Amino acid sequence: MKRLILVVLLVAIAAVAGIVRSHTSRGVTLSKLPQAIAGESENANETREEIRQAYKLTSGARVRVSGINGAVKVETSETTTAEVHIERIGKSAEALGRRKVVIEATANSLDIRGKKGDAGLIARMFGSNPTERVTLKLPRQIALATEGVNGSVIIGEVDGPVEVHGVNGRVEVAQAKGAAEFHGINGNISVALKEIQSDSVSINGINGNIELRLAEGMSADLEAHGMNGNVVSDLPDFVLEKAKHGNYLAHVGRGGNSISANGINGNIRLSRVMTATSAKS
Numbered sequence: 001m002k003r004l005i006l007v008v009l010l011v012a013i014a015a016v017a018g019i020v021r022s023h024t025s026r027g028v029t030l031s032k033l034p035q036a037i038a039g040e041s042e043n044a045n046e047t048r049e050e051i052r053q054a055y056k057l058t059s060g061a062r063v064r065v066s067g068i069n070g071a072v073k074v075e076t077s078e079t080t081t082a083e084v085h086i087e088r089i090g091k092s093a094e095a096l097g098r099r100k101v102v103i104e105a106t107a108n109s110l111d112i113r114g115k116k117g118d119a120g121l122i123a124r125m126f127g128s129n130p131t132e133r134v135t136l137k138l139p140r141q142i143a144l145a146t147e148g149v150n151g152s153v154i155i156g157e158v159d160g161p162v163e164v165h166g167v168n169g170r171v172e173v174a175q176a177k178g179a180a181e182f183h184g185i186n187g188n189i190s191v192a193l194k195e196i197q198s199d200s201v202s203i204n205g206i207n208g209n210i211e212l213r214l215a216e217g218m219s220a221d222l223e224a225h226g227m228n229g230n231v232v233s234d235l236p237d238f239v240l241e242k243a244k245h246g247n248y249l250a251h252v253g254r255g256g257n258s259i260s261a262n263g264i265n266g267n268i269r270l271s272r273v274m275t276a277t278s279a280k281s
Helices: 002-025 030-037 121-126 276-280
Strands: 048-056 061-068 072-078 082-092 098-106 109-116 130-137 141-147 155-159 162-167 172-186 189-206 210-214 220-227 231-233 237-243 245-250 258-264 266-270
Touching: 048 098, 061 072, 061 130, 072 141, 082 098, 098 130, 109 237, 121 245, 130 141, 141 155, 155 162, 210 231, 210 258, 220 231, 220 266, 231 237, 231 245
Parallel strands: 061 109, 061 141, 072 130, 072 155, 141 162, 155 172, 162 172, 172 189, 189 210, 189 258, 210 266, 220 258, 231 266
Antiparallel strands: 048 082, 082 130, 098 109, 220 245, 237 245
16 A cells, blocks of 8 residues: 555656646746746836826925835925926836826825735736835925835925834935934934924834934933944033943933934934034034
8 A cells, every 4th residue: 555655656746847847848937937927028128107296285284105115305495386206117017007106185285105006916926016216396394204115215304293104225304393203214314303392203113323413502302222222422412321221311401302212223323413604613
């Protein structure tokens, strides 16, 4: 009986080997099958699509950018118009169809989000997704939020709160005012704080170094827990009160404005915002 089972197993193995040889002899390897199913060629030229829109926004409008597979850049100025430029790049027109970018706008809000397209199951499983590059020119007086960005996030001067969540790339903010939140960032962070409210700066789950540039004359209390790094500063009014087992407590000036940091794999550096006067001295 055992000999019969062994014979059956050997026959089955030989049959499988014959199928693999048959595919290979026709020039199609198993590693090529996903591309063949998706109908793509490795040497296909890129397909590009551009979206350009403009919207009027009121002062203090909320702008949200989420689910973008690529870099996000936000420029700001004294304007009431939001200019949206999105460039989508894929290996083919079919690849572009695997994702889409939805824009919804009112006078008080602008929502830009990437989402799955109408491609079939096989295309979603084996095909490559397109990338997106989002460039926004926005009014300075807004509340800005970004979430789920697979790329860098570069933001200009914002006279309002800034929220950045779930980013796989570096984050730079030229200016935030009132409140700032940075959660789940895989990259370095550099942000200038013009004016902050009590308990309004929150930094959690960061895999990278953090640079906080405080406006001239701003005081703050920094409390950090679960850090794999150090808290440093070259400010003359900086006092490091506690530094033990990844927990830090520091003061700048008179203190008062709270900056909270938790779960940081990197260093935190405090400095002053460079102004024209300080640059000359």
